[in-house]
Amino acid sequence: MPPHSRRALGAVAALVLLAAPLTACGSDALERCVPAAADSATPGELIGSYEGAHEADGVRLTLSPDGAMRAEKWPTGDYHRATLGDTFNGSGTWEVERATGTDDRALLRLHFTKPTLFLKGDTLDKLTIGIDTSRTVLYEDFDPDVCPDFRLQRRKP
Known part of the structure:
Protein backbone atom coordinates (compact mmCIF):
# COMPACT_ATOMS: atom_id res chain seq x y z
CA MET A 1 0.00 0.00 0.00
CA PRO A 2 1.43 3.42 -0.92
CA PRO A 3 2.41 5.65 2.05
CA HIS A 4 -0.20 8.33 1.21
CA SER A 5 -2.95 5.66 1.32
CA ARG A 6 -1.86 4.53 4.78
CA ARG A 7 -1.86 8.13 5.97
CA ALA A 8 -5.35 8.68 4.55
CA LEU A 9 -6.63 5.51 6.26
CA GLY A 10 -5.04 6.63 9.52
CA ALA A 11 -6.67 10.04 9.25
CA VAL A 12 -10.09 8.50 8.56
CA ALA A 13 -9.70 6.12 11.54
CA ALA A 14 -8.75 9.02 13.80
CA LEU A 15 -11.78 11.05 12.66
CA VAL A 16 -14.11 8.11 13.31
CA LEU A 17 -12.77 7.77 16.86
CA LEU A 18 -13.09 11.49 17.50
CA ALA A 19 -16.61 11.74 16.03
CA ALA A 20 -18.00 8.62 17.78
CA PRO A 21 -19.00 10.47 20.97
CA LEU A 22 -20.87 13.05 18.88
CA THR A 23 -22.96 10.68 16.79
CA ALA A 24 -25.76 8.47 18.02
CA CYS A 25 -24.14 8.06 21.44
CA GLY A 26 -21.46 5.83 19.93
CA SER A 27 -21.68 2.92 17.54
CA ASP A 28 -22.14 -0.82 17.72
CA ALA A 29 -18.36 -1.20 17.98
CA LEU A 30 -18.23 1.18 20.95
CA GLU A 31 -20.47 1.16 24.01
CA ARG A 32 -23.28 3.70 23.73
CA CYS A 33 -23.36 6.46 26.35
CA VAL A 34 -27.00 5.47 27.03
CA PRO A 35 -29.01 2.46 25.92
CA ALA A 36 -31.07 2.93 22.76
CA ALA A 37 -34.58 4.28 23.28
CA ALA A 38 -36.94 1.45 24.18
CA ASP A 39 -40.07 1.03 22.09
CA SER A 40 -41.77 -0.53 25.13
CA ALA A 41 -41.18 -0.81 28.87
CA THR A 42 -43.18 -2.02 31.83
CA PRO A 43 -43.48 -0.23 35.16
CA GLY A 44 -41.77 -3.22 36.80
CA ASP A 57 -25.40 15.65 38.49
CA GLY A 58 -26.85 15.53 42.01
CA VAL A 59 -30.38 14.78 40.78
CA ARG A 60 -32.13 11.77 42.32
CA LEU A 61 -35.38 10.15 41.30
CA THR A 62 -37.20 7.32 43.07
CA LEU A 63 -39.97 5.41 41.31
CA SER A 64 -42.10 3.33 43.68
CA PRO A 65 -44.17 0.22 42.83
CA ASP A 66 -47.39 2.00 43.82
CA GLY A 67 -46.88 4.68 41.14
CA ALA A 68 -45.53 7.32 43.52
CA MET A 69 -42.32 9.20 42.73
CA ARG A 70 -39.93 11.47 44.60
CA ALA A 71 -37.45 13.84 42.94
CA GLU A 72 -34.51 15.63 44.56
CA LYS A 73 -32.68 18.60 43.01
CA TRP A 74 -35.00 18.44 39.99
CA PRO A 75 -34.58 21.27 37.43
CA THR A 76 -37.24 23.97 37.28
CA GLY A 77 -38.65 25.71 34.25
CA ASP A 78 -38.30 29.43 33.54
CA TYR A 79 -41.49 30.36 35.39
CA HIS A 80 -40.29 29.02 38.74
CA ARG A 81 -36.59 29.85 38.80
CA ALA A 82 -37.17 32.92 40.96
CA THR A 83 -39.55 31.12 43.33
CA LEU A 84 -37.95 27.71 43.73
CA GLY A 85 -34.38 28.34 42.61
CA ASP A 86 -32.65 26.33 39.92
CA THR A 87 -33.78 23.01 41.41
CA PHE A 88 -36.46 21.75 43.78
CA ASN A 89 -37.49 18.66 45.71
CA GLY A 90 -40.88 17.31 44.67
CA SER A 91 -43.19 14.35 44.58
CA GLY A 92 -46.11 13.01 42.61
CA THR A 93 -46.87 10.03 40.40
CA TRP A 94 -45.33 8.39 37.36
CA GLU A 95 -46.42 6.27 34.41
CA VAL A 96 -45.02 4.70 31.26
CA GLU A 97 -46.35 6.12 27.99
CA ARG A 98 -46.27 3.51 25.28
CA ALA A 99 -44.81 4.23 21.87
CA THR A 100 -47.32 5.72 19.46
CA GLY A 101 -47.33 6.34 15.73
CA THR A 102 -45.91 9.85 16.22
CA ASP A 103 -43.45 8.87 18.95
CA ASP A 104 -41.74 5.55 18.35
CA ARG A 105 -40.33 5.17 21.85
CA ALA A 106 -41.65 4.56 25.34
CA LEU A 107 -41.49 7.54 27.68
CA LEU A 108 -41.52 8.00 31.43
CA ARG A 109 -44.11 10.65 32.32
CA LEU A 110 -43.79 12.41 35.68
CA HIS A 111 -46.80 14.15 37.26
CA PHE A 112 -45.64 16.55 39.99
CA THR A 113 -48.19 17.24 42.72
CA LYS A 114 -45.76 18.89 45.16
CA PRO A 115 -44.77 21.63 45.03
CA THR A 116 -48.17 22.76 43.84
CA LEU A 117 -46.86 25.79 41.93
CA PHE A 118 -46.30 23.86 38.72
CA LEU A 119 -48.31 24.23 35.58
CA LYS A 120 -47.84 21.74 32.74
CA GLY A 121 -44.56 22.36 30.96
CA ASP A 122 -42.87 24.28 33.76
CA THR A 123 -40.31 21.55 34.37
CA LEU A 124 -38.89 18.46 32.72
CA ASP A 125 -41.65 15.86 32.96
CA LYS A 126 -40.99 13.40 30.10
CA LEU A 127 -37.89 11.21 29.79
CA THR A 128 -36.86 8.64 27.22
CA ILE A 129 -36.39 5.12 28.60
CA GLY A 130 -33.26 3.20 27.65
CA ILE A 131 -32.75 -0.39 28.80
CA ASP A 132 -29.99 -2.82 27.88
CA THR A 133 -28.56 -5.94 29.51
CA SER A 134 -26.58 -4.04 32.15
CA ARG A 135 -28.39 -0.76 32.84
CA THR A 136 -31.59 1.25 32.84
CA VAL A 137 -31.21 4.93 31.97
CA LEU A 138 -33.79 7.73 31.81
CA TYR A 139 -32.74 10.68 29.68
CA GLU A 140 -33.82 13.83 27.90
CA ASP A 141 -33.51 12.98 24.21
CA PHE A 142 -33.44 16.26 22.28
CA ASP A 143 -31.26 14.89 19.48
CA PRO A 144 -30.72 11.16 18.89
CA ARG A 154 -30.81 3.25 38.02
CA ARG A 155 -28.69 2.30 41.01
CA LYS A 156 -27.94 -1.36 41.45
CA PRO A 157 -29.64 -2.85 44.54
Missing part, protein backbone atom coordinates in the same frame (compact mmCIF):
# COMPACT_ATOMS: atom_id res chain seq x y z
CA GLU A 45 -38.66 -2.59 34.71
CA LEU A 46 -38.37 0.99 35.99
CA ILE A 47 -39.04 0.71 39.74
CA GLY A 48 -36.04 1.83 41.76
CA SER A 49 -33.73 4.73 42.56
CA TYR A 50 -31.88 6.72 39.92
CA GLU A 51 -28.87 9.04 40.15
CA GLY A 52 -28.07 11.80 37.70
CA ALA A 53 -24.97 12.40 35.61
CA HIS A 54 -23.61 15.31 33.58
CA GLU A 55 -26.26 18.09 33.56
CA ALA A 56 -28.28 15.98 36.01
CA ASP A 145 -27.40 11.95 17.17
CA VAL A 146 -25.89 13.47 20.32
CA CYS A 147 -25.28 11.81 23.66
CA PRO A 148 -27.82 13.30 26.11
CA ASP A 149 -26.44 15.53 28.86
CA PHE A 150 -29.41 15.07 31.23
CA ARG A 151 -29.50 11.40 32.20
CA LEU A 152 -30.34 9.31 35.23
CA GLN A 153 -29.10 5.77 35.75
Whole structure:
Protein backbone atom coordinates (compact mmCIF):
# COMPACT_ATOMS: atom_id res chain seq x y z
CA MET A 1 0.00 0.00 0.00
CA PRO A 2 1.43 3.42 -0.92
CA PRO A 3 2.41 5.65 2.05
CA HIS A 4 -0.20 8.33 1.21
CA SER A 5 -2.95 5.66 1.32
CA ARG A 6 -1.86 4.53 4.78
CA ARG A 7 -1.86 8.13 5.97
CA ALA A 8 -5.35 8.68 4.55
CA LEU A 9 -6.63 5.51 6.26
CA GLY A 10 -5.04 6.63 9.52
CA ALA A 11 -6.67 10.04 9.25
CA VAL A 12 -10.09 8.50 8.56
CA ALA A 13 -9.70 6.12 11.54
CA ALA A 14 -8.75 9.02 13.80
CA LEU A 15 -11.78 11.05 12.66
CA VAL A 16 -14.11 8.11 13.31
CA LEU A 17 -12.77 7.77 16.86
CA LEU A 18 -13.09 11.49 17.50
CA ALA A 19 -16.61 11.74 16.03
CA ALA A 20 -18.00 8.62 17.78
CA PRO A 21 -19.00 10.47 20.97
CA LEU A 22 -20.87 13.05 18.88
CA THR A 23 -22.96 10.68 16.79
CA ALA A 24 -25.76 8.47 18.02
CA CYS A 25 -24.14 8.06 21.44
CA GLY A 26 -21.46 5.83 19.93
CA SER A 27 -21.68 2.92 17.54
CA ASP A 28 -22.14 -0.82 17.72
CA ALA A 29 -18.36 -1.20 17.98
CA LEU A 30 -18.23 1.18 20.95
CA GLU A 31 -20.47 1.16 24.01
CA ARG A 32 -23.28 3.70 23.73
CA CYS A 33 -23.36 6.46 26.35
CA VAL A 34 -27.00 5.47 27.03
CA PRO A 35 -29.01 2.46 25.92
CA ALA A 36 -31.07 2.93 22.76
CA ALA A 37 -34.58 4.28 23.28
CA ALA A 38 -36.94 1.45 24.18
CA ASP A 39 -40.07 1.03 22.09
CA SER A 40 -41.77 -0.53 25.13
CA ALA A 41 -41.18 -0.81 28.87
CA THR A 42 -43.18 -2.02 31.83
CA PRO A 43 -43.48 -0.23 35.16
CA GLY A 44 -41.77 -3.22 36.80
CA GLU A 45 -38.66 -2.59 34.71
CA LEU A 46 -38.37 0.99 35.99
CA ILE A 47 -39.04 0.71 39.74
CA GLY A 48 -36.04 1.83 41.76
CA SER A 49 -33.73 4.73 42.56
CA TYR A 50 -31.88 6.72 39.92
CA GLU A 51 -28.87 9.04 40.15
CA GLY A 52 -28.07 11.80 37.70
CA ALA A 53 -24.97 12.40 35.61
CA HIS A 54 -23.61 15.31 33.58
CA GLU A 55 -26.26 18.09 33.56
CA ALA A 56 -28.28 15.98 36.01
CA ASP A 57 -25.40 15.65 38.49
CA GLY A 58 -26.85 15.53 42.01
CA VAL A 59 -30.38 14.78 40.78
CA ARG A 60 -32.13 11.77 42.32
CA LEU A 61 -35.38 10.15 41.30
CA THR A 62 -37.20 7.32 43.07
CA LEU A 63 -39.97 5.41 41.31
CA SER A 64 -42.10 3.33 43.68
CA PRO A 65 -44.17 0.22 42.83
CA ASP A 66 -47.39 2.00 43.82
CA GLY A 67 -46.88 4.68 41.14
CA ALA A 68 -45.53 7.32 43.52
CA MET A 69 -42.32 9.20 42.73
CA ARG A 70 -39.93 11.47 44.60
CA ALA A 71 -37.45 13.84 42.94
CA GLU A 72 -34.51 15.63 44.56
CA LYS A 73 -32.68 18.60 43.01
CA TRP A 74 -35.00 18.44 39.99
CA PRO A 75 -34.58 21.27 37.43
CA THR A 76 -37.24 23.97 37.28
CA GLY A 77 -38.65 25.71 34.25
CA ASP A 78 -38.30 29.43 33.54
CA TYR A 79 -41.49 30.36 35.39
CA HIS A 80 -40.29 29.02 38.74
CA ARG A 81 -36.59 29.85 38.80
CA ALA A 82 -37.17 32.92 40.96
CA THR A 83 -39.55 31.12 43.33
CA LEU A 84 -37.95 27.71 43.73
CA GLY A 85 -34.38 28.34 42.61
CA ASP A 86 -32.65 26.33 39.92
CA THR A 87 -33.78 23.01 41.41
CA PHE A 88 -36.46 21.75 43.78
CA ASN A 89 -37.49 18.66 45.71
CA GLY A 90 -40.88 17.31 44.67
CA SER A 91 -43.19 14.35 44.58
CA GLY A 92 -46.11 13.01 42.61
CA THR A 93 -46.87 10.03 40.40
CA TRP A 94 -45.33 8.39 37.36
CA GLU A 95 -46.42 6.27 34.41
CA VAL A 96 -45.02 4.70 31.26
CA GLU A 97 -46.35 6.12 27.99
CA ARG A 98 -46.27 3.51 25.28
CA ALA A 99 -44.81 4.23 21.87
CA THR A 100 -47.32 5.72 19.46
CA GLY A 101 -47.33 6.34 15.73
CA THR A 102 -45.91 9.85 16.22
CA ASP A 103 -43.45 8.87 18.95
CA ASP A 104 -41.74 5.55 18.35
CA ARG A 105 -40.33 5.17 21.85
CA ALA A 106 -41.65 4.56 25.34
CA LEU A 107 -41.49 7.54 27.68
CA LEU A 108 -41.52 8.00 31.43
CA ARG A 109 -44.11 10.65 32.32
CA LEU A 110 -43.79 12.41 35.68
CA HIS A 111 -46.80 14.15 37.26
CA PHE A 112 -45.64 16.55 39.99
CA THR A 113 -48.19 17.24 42.72
CA LYS A 114 -45.76 18.89 45.16
CA PRO A 115 -44.77 21.63 45.03
CA THR A 116 -48.17 22.76 43.84
CA LEU A 117 -46.86 25.79 41.93
CA PHE A 118 -46.30 23.86 38.72
CA LEU A 119 -48.31 24.23 35.58
CA LYS A 120 -47.84 21.74 32.74
CA GLY A 121 -44.56 22.36 30.96
CA ASP A 122 -42.87 24.28 33.76
CA THR A 123 -40.31 21.55 34.37
CA LEU A 124 -38.89 18.46 32.72
CA ASP A 125 -41.65 15.86 32.96
CA LYS A 126 -40.99 13.40 30.10
CA LEU A 127 -37.89 11.21 29.79
CA THR A 128 -36.86 8.64 27.22
CA ILE A 129 -36.39 5.12 28.60
CA GLY A 130 -33.26 3.20 27.65
CA ILE A 131 -32.75 -0.39 28.80
CA ASP A 132 -29.99 -2.82 27.88
CA THR A 133 -28.56 -5.94 29.51
CA SER A 134 -26.58 -4.04 32.15
CA ARG A 135 -28.39 -0.76 32.84
CA THR A 136 -31.59 1.25 32.84
CA VAL A 137 -31.21 4.93 31.97
CA LEU A 138 -33.79 7.73 31.81
CA TYR A 139 -32.74 10.68 29.68
CA GLU A 140 -33.82 13.83 27.90
CA ASP A 141 -33.51 12.98 24.21
CA PHE A 142 -33.44 16.26 22.28
CA ASP A 143 -31.26 14.89 19.48
CA PRO A 144 -30.72 11.16 18.89
CA ASP A 145 -27.40 11.95 17.17
CA VAL A 146 -25.89 13.47 20.32
CA CYS A 147 -25.28 11.81 23.66
CA PRO A 148 -27.82 13.30 26.11
CA ASP A 149 -26.44 15.53 28.86
CA PHE A 150 -29.41 15.07 31.23
CA ARG A 151 -29.50 11.40 32.20
CA LEU A 152 -30.34 9.31 35.23
CA GLN A 153 -29.10 5.77 35.75
CA ARG A 154 -30.81 3.25 38.02
CA ARG A 155 -28.69 2.30 41.01
CA LYS A 156 -27.94 -1.36 41.45
CA PRO A 157 -29.64 -2.85 44.54
